[in-house]
Amino acid sequence: MEERLQKIIARAGLASRRRAEEMIASGLVTVNGRTVTELGTKADESRDHIKVAGKLLRGEQGRVYLILHKPVDVVSTLSDPEGRKSLRDLLGGIRERIFPVGRLEYHSSGLVFLTNDGELANRMLKSHRLTQTYHMKLKSLLTFDEIASLSRATGSRISRLRGKNSPWYEVTLAEARRDSLRRKLMQSGHPVEKLRRVGIGNLELGSLASGQHRALSAGEVAGLKRLLDADSKRATRVKQPV
Numbered sequence: 202m203e204e205r206l207q208k209i210i211a212r213a214g215l216a217s218r219r220r221a222e223e224m225i226a227s228g229l230v231t232v233n234g235r236t237v238t239e240l241g242t243k244a245d246e247s248r249d250h251i252k253v254a255g256k257l258l259r260g261e262q263g264r265v266y267l268i269l270h271k272p273v274d275v276v277s278t279l280s281d282p283e284g285r286k287s288l289r290d291l292l293g294g295i296r297e298r299i300f301p302v303g304r305l306e307y308h309s310s311g312l313v314f315l316t317n318d319g320e321l322a323n324r325m326l327k328s329h330r331l332t333q334t335y336h337m338k339l340k341s342l343l344t345f346d347e348i349a350s351l352s353r354a355t356g357s358r359i360s361r362l363r364g365k366n367s368p369w370y371e372v373t374l375a376e377a378r379r380d381s382l383r384r385k386l387m388q389s390g391h392p393v394e395k396l397r398r399v400g401i402g403n404l405e406l407g408s409l410a411s412g413q414h415r416a417l418s419a420g421e422v423a424g425l426k427r428l429l430d431a432d433s434k435r436a437t438r439v440k441q442p443v
Contacts (some may be wrong), residue, residue, distance in 0.1 A: 203243040204250070206230060212320035213246075213263065215253050215298075227253045265297045266422050267315045268404055269414035277305045277313060288313065291412050302326065303401075311335070311398030312406040315414075321426070330432045334373045334400035339391045342368050347389060355382045367394065402428045 210221035210230070221230075226234050232244050244251055251258040270290060273275060279289045279300065282286040288301060290316075298389045299315045302322045316322055322330060343351070348359050357374035374382065383393055399406045409415060417425075 203245045205240075206232070206237060206242050206244055207240065208320070209244060209246050209251065210253055210258065210319075211323070212318060213258050215258065217319065217358075221253075224253060225255070233341065237358065237359075259378055261352065262325070263297070263317070265291075265295070265299050265315075265317050266417040267295070267299065268409065269313045269315060270409045270411050271305055271310055271313045272411045273308055273310045276307055277301055288315070290294050292414065295414075299306075305398055305423055306396070309396040309398065310411065311396075312399075312401060312404065314401055314404060316442060321429075324429045324433075325425075326431060328432050329375060330435065331402050332373050332375060332430060333379070333398060333402075334401075335379070336395075336397045336399055337370045337393050338364075338395035339368055339370060339386065340394055343370070343391060343392050349392070350383065351385055351389075354385060371399075375399075 205414075206391055207218050207221040210224070211218040215221070216224060216336055222240055224230055225240055225242070226238055226240050230237050232249050246258065246390075269288065271288065271291075275286045275288065275291070281287045285307075292299075298316055299317045301323070302314045302325050305313055306312060314325075331406060335353065342365060343361070351357065352359055355374055355378045357372050358371050359370055359377060362369040362371050365439070380422055386393055404417070404421060
């Protein structure tokens with residue numbers, strides 16, 4: 202199927218769509234050996250020989266989807282100007298250019314999703330309904346009324362896992378609501394002592410050891426895309442006039 206070149210390049214993770222347009226206009230993209238500079242040009246990545254800055258675009262075969270168990274005190278980027286340990290230090294054996302989707306704080310641990318699929322990454326970042334699941338250790342026990350109030354205020358699901366004096370809770374919510382929940386917990390005298398992300402959508406950290414990574418199965422990738430498709434359909438219905 203033919204698509205605009207900038208969309209193909211962005212989906213392959215070589216550049217953002219805007220940067221891809223700049224590369225096309227600058228003559229850095231060739232299709233079947235011919236330099237293309239017109240932004241409306243279309244191509245079929247399954248059939249055409251596309252090069253970007255001399256690098257062959259490998260299409261679907263070049264896609265990489267990983268989850269990594271980030272330890273605490275590691276920045277969720279591939280490099281750090283302050284010299285702190287980064288995700289790159291944990292990605293031994295991965296030669297493809299991949300990037301993390303979303304953020305996880307320096308002192309937090311858990312699941313980080315990395316890919317070179319620019320289109321999928323963009324859909325995940327724009328999604329307002331893709332849930333994330335965390336295990337939170339609080340300084341003190343929440344009452345049932347406090348759990349109900351926090352759930353209503355942040356749209357989260359909260360359940361106690363274990364512990365009484367320093368209890369752990371499982372919390373599922375949209376990423377945009379996470380900071381709001383932490384503020385409300387602090388204000389109510391229940392500061393978060395530890396935070397571990399254990400799930401994003403259908404992706405689960407499971408028994409993956411701290412500092413290790415693994416490739417997603419085809420089924421996990423397909424399941425993630427189905428969730429995003431459903432999110433897009435719901436968003437479209439909401440926007441339609443009554």
